[in-house]
Amino acid sequence: MVTVARVRPGTIADELGIKPGTELLAVNGREVDDFLDWEFLTADDALLVHARLPDGVEVEFDIERPEGDPLGVELVPPSVRRCANRCEFCFIEGLPKGLRRNLYIRDDDYRLSFAYGNFATLSNLKERDERRIVEYRLSPLYVSVHATPWEARKLLLNNPRVPNILEQLTRLARHGIQFHGQMVVVPGLNDGEVLEATLTDLWNLGDAVITVAVVPVGLTQFNHLFKGESMGRDHASRLLAAVNRWGDRALEERGNRWVFGSDELYLLAGEPLPDAGFYEDFPQIENGVGAVASLRARLNEGLESLPIMAGRRIGVVTGTAMAPMMGELVRRIEERSQARFEVIRTENSLFGPGVTTAGLLVGADMRRVLAHRHDLDLVLIPAESINDDGLFLDDDTFESLRGAVPMPILASYDFVDVLAGEPDDAVMVGSA
Numbered sequence: 001m002v003t004v005a006r007v008r009p010g011t012i013a014d015e016l017g018i019k020p021g022t023e024l025l026a027v028n029g030r031e032v033d034d035f036l037d038w039e040f041l042t043a044d045d046a047l048l049v050h051a052r053l054p055d056g057v058e059v060e061f062d063i064e065r066p067e068g069d070p071l072g073v074e075l076v077p078p079s080v081r082r083c084a085n086r087c088e089f090c091f092i093e094g095l096p097k098g099l100r101r102n103l104y105i106r107d108d109d110y111r112l113s114f115a116y117g118n119f120a121t122l123s124n125l126k127e128r129d130e131r132r133i134v135e136y137r138l139s140p141l142y143v144s145v146h147a148t149p150w151e152a153r154k155l156l157l158n159n160p161r162v163p164n165i166l167e168q169l170t171r172l173a174r175h176g177i178q179f180h181g182q183m184v185v186v187p188g189l190n191d192g193e194v195l196e197a198t199l200t201d202l203w204n205l206g207d208a209v210i211t212v213a214v215v216p217v218g219l220t221q222f223n224h225l226f227k228g229e230s231m232g233r234d235h236a237s238r239l240l241a242a243v244n245r246w247g248d249r250a251l252e253e254r255g256n257r258w259v260f261g262s263d264e265l266y267l268l269a270g271e272p273l274p275d276a277g278f279y280e281d282f283p284q285i286e287n288g289v290g291a292v293a294s295l296r297a298r299l300n301e302g303l304e305s306l307p308i309m310a311g312r313r314i315g316v317v318t319g320t321a322m323a324p325m326m327g328e329l330v331r332r333i334e335e336r337s338q339a340r341f342e343v344i345r346t347e348n349s350l351f352g353p354g355v356t357t358a359g360l361l362v363g364a365d366m367r368r369v370l371a372h373r374h375d376l377d378l379v380l381i382p383a384e385s386i387n388d389d390g391l392f393l394d395d396d397t398f399e400s401l402r403g404a405v406p407m408p409i410l411a412s413y414d415f416v417d418v419l420a421g422e423p424d425d426a427v428m429v430g431s432a
């Protein structure tokens, strides 16, 4: 059963009198268990919807809708399937205490993998789930593979009951389901032979595995479970060499690179990051694969649209990983805009110096580095560090940060998004 959260005015559901709180029980005689059932069972234009209204009365709606007209209901968000693993490197396991509750939810949900590209391990997949994946053609799925050798995977996921991922992927692949895979690599656990075996197994699944991302293990200062080695420069270089060897092979035999190292892997190895063309259509950018190349490309495209801001002093807050590369980018913006940019390299106070990503900086970090900067006319902070409600991970808000620092602040993904096309004065007043 799913519950209606909102009905869009003027839609079929509105005309039928469906109200928020209505429970949708079945469609065309088939029980509705969750949003996936609802979405797929209502794909037809002739629908018999069995529902329970908020006053408890059960009704049937006989719906003939003009082709493509939306029904107009928004559902109460689903309860998320929890993860049954205990990976030592789990980022959530490494969160400090006292953050907002939903940050501690360890989801492992194939439905969200299909709907939003969240990675799932498929460890909690039941037979019924596999049937649904096939029937509803939930493809591609984003799968945290980590290792295909079973024993290695049990160790990595810290779960002796984890199913055999290769058998799962093979069964699903037989029915035409495709995957984007990721391997979080822990030195000594799934590099070397395990890496080779895993990439070989995934390669042998043919078209079913569209891409694989190889990501070095990342730890916060709170990852007390972790007993393994962290990823040093030598490890990262060897890992990147193996990834590139496989990528070259894929390019030669299949015409695309297939396997990609994350940006973090290049940074750890001290290797230059590839250009945008390397990443094809950026299939795993949400996983930190090609994010820097994409930023460079967007900046290239938008550079000419930046206004002249002669003499302005603009600060750019970023994490310690991106700071060295930011210099090169802002020099180009300086040439175009005639403004003076300063890259403000900022350590993460919440997770510790080992967490270097700009998007994980918190409000307290921004306050620390900006509170006394009366010499700046404007500051750009990473837009990834705030959520849709304007909250940083430490619950500080963008609004209150704006009131606490002595200059206008804009949240930006790529400079161009907030600076382009703005007349000089508007940019300097800043109204994000």
Ligand code: SF4
Residues within 6 Å of the ligand: 083, 084, 085, 086, 087, 089, 090, 091, 092, 093, 106, 107, 108, 121, 157
């Ligand atoms: S699969 Fe591992 S890393 Fe992912 S949520 Fe579960 S315990 Fe954490």
